[in-house]
Amino acid sequence: MNVKRFVAxxxxxxxKDIRKQLGKDAVILHVKEVMTGGLFGFxxxxxxxxxxxxxxxxxxxxxxxxEGDDKQSPLLKEANRHLQQLGVSNRVLKNLQLTxxxxxxxxxxxxxxxxxxxxxxxxxxxxxxxxxxxxTLIVAGPTGVGKTTTIAKLAAKAMFEENKTVSFxxxxxxxxxxxxxxxxYAHILDCPIYTAYNEAELIDLCSRQTADLVLVDTAGRNYLxxxxxxxxxxxxxxSASCHLLVALSLAAKAEDARHMLSRFPKELVNxxxxxxxxxxxxxGTLCELLYSEAIPVACVTTGQNVPEDICWPDxxxxxxxxxxxx
Numbered sequence: 548m549n550v551k552r553f554v555a556x557x558x559x560x561x562x563k564d565i566r567k568q569l570g571k572d573a574v575i576l577h578v579k580e581v582m583t584g585g586l587f588g589f590x591x592x593x594x595x596x597x598x599x600x601x602x603x604x605x606x607x608x609x610x611x612x613x614e615g616d617d618k619q620s621p622l623l624k625e626a627n628r629h630l631q632q633l634g635v636s637n638r639v640l641k642n643l644q645l646t647x648x649x650x651x652x653x654x655x656x657x658x659x660x661x662x663x664x665x666x667x668x669x670x671x672x673x674x675x676x677x678x679x680x681x682x683t684l685i686v687a688g689p690t691g692v693g694k695t696t697t698i699a700k701l702a703a704k705a706m707f708e709e710n711k712t713v714s715f716x717x718x719x720x721x722x723x724x725x726x727x728x729x730x731x732y733a734h735i736l737d738c739p740i741y742t743a744y745n746e747a748e749l750i751d752l753c754s755r756q757t758a759d760l761v762l763v764d765t766a767g768r769n770y771l772x773x774x775x776x777x778x779x780x781x782x783x784x785x786s787a788s789c790h791l792l793v794a795l796s797l798a799a800k801a802e803d804a805r806h807m808l809s810r811f812p813k814e815l816v817n818x819x820x821x822x823x824x825x826x827x828x829x830x831g832t833l834c835e836l837l838y839s840e841a842i843p844v845a846c847v848t849t850g851q852n853v854p855e856d857i858c859w860p861d862x863x864x865x866x867x868x869x870x871x872x873x
Contacts, residue, residue, distance in 0.1 A: 550600040554581065558649060558669035561597045566672070569601045575642045576600055578649035595649065623651050625659045626666070629871065634831030636801065639838050646670050663870040671834070671869075673862040676818045676843035681788060683753050683761040686820065687775060688794030689807055690767030693822040693848060695725050697794060698762045699732040701846070703854030706736060711759035715740040718749050719766040729764055732853070746778035753782070753789060770807040783815050790817035792845055798827040801835035808840065818845030825849045825856070830869055837865065 551569065555561035558578075565573050577598040619627070626647045630640055647666040656662035684701070686694050698715070705711040715733050717740065719725040726742065733740035739758075743749035753761060768775075783789050793816050795804045808816070819840075821833065824847050836842075844865065850856030860868070 634829040671837040672841040674843040683789040685763040700857040714758040794820040801832040
């Protein structure tokens with residue numbers, strides 16, 4: 548195992564350094580407060596020292612994770628129970644619990660919610676989603692994740708709240724019902740809709756649109772085994788106004804969601820559409836994605852109703868969900 552020691556003013560900064568140097572699969576082995584600088588032991592600065600490693604589990608790591616279980620404070624035990632109930636992988640759970648242990652030692656948290664907030668801020672990659680006035684959004688994702696309904700919700704918000712012009716392009720010609728569904732939404736919203744039957748037609752239609760927001764509904768694929776067409780990937784890479792949003796279900800297993808996301812070129816994914824928040828009692832998939840991927844959350848859907856059941860969570864809202872808040 549490649550083991551390194553990191554010293555930083557805060558847990559958040561230490562976590563960023565670990566991810567940058569060791570990657571997202573790094574495992575925290577030990578955390579403690581240290582004094583740096585000063586003269587003869589005086590005027591030093593209190594900092595956080597984190598020992599982390601990469602390349603699989605170790606005996607040392609398992610010892611650290613169990614160390615002092617019986618001596619944990621009631622506050623830390625309560626926070627750890629909440630983390631266990633999230634349903635995240637053992638690797639992520641172990642790192643979150645060690646971070647919570649260190650956050651408690653810093654003495655800034657008096658409640659379980661405050662301790663969890665400190666833990667998640669130091670551990671998760673919470674990126675802001677940047678919206679532009681004029682853009683083309685290509686929505687891709689597995690079959691049945693709710694892409695078409697979500698596109699209608701995005702269109703309604705753009706038209707009624709942002710006063711934008713909108714047009715639809717459907718590339719989901721495999722399912723007649725999906726085309727008809729989007730045509731119904733286009734008729735209700737009084738938006739133009741176009742159909743592309745191959746990648747060349749889709750690229751041509753995208754390049755000729757003049758609306759403020761162009762929403763492209765792609766066919767659902769089994770992204771556990773398939774990838775996006777190369778022609779479409781190249782177009783997204785070359786077009787400054789074309790962005791890719793990947794739709795994933797929060798009701799799916801975290802491992803499956805991460806694997807499906809890995810089938811897309813990470814540098815091209817502008818944001819995540821997370822669906823079916825209302826269909827899961829556990830936020831393990833949300834936590835795993837935010838822990839492992841530095842990709843912004845564009846929106847989250849909470850039901851089937853158009854246009855109501857959708858929200859655009861900022862960093863604080865995501866943290867509230869994970870800590871059990873409304």
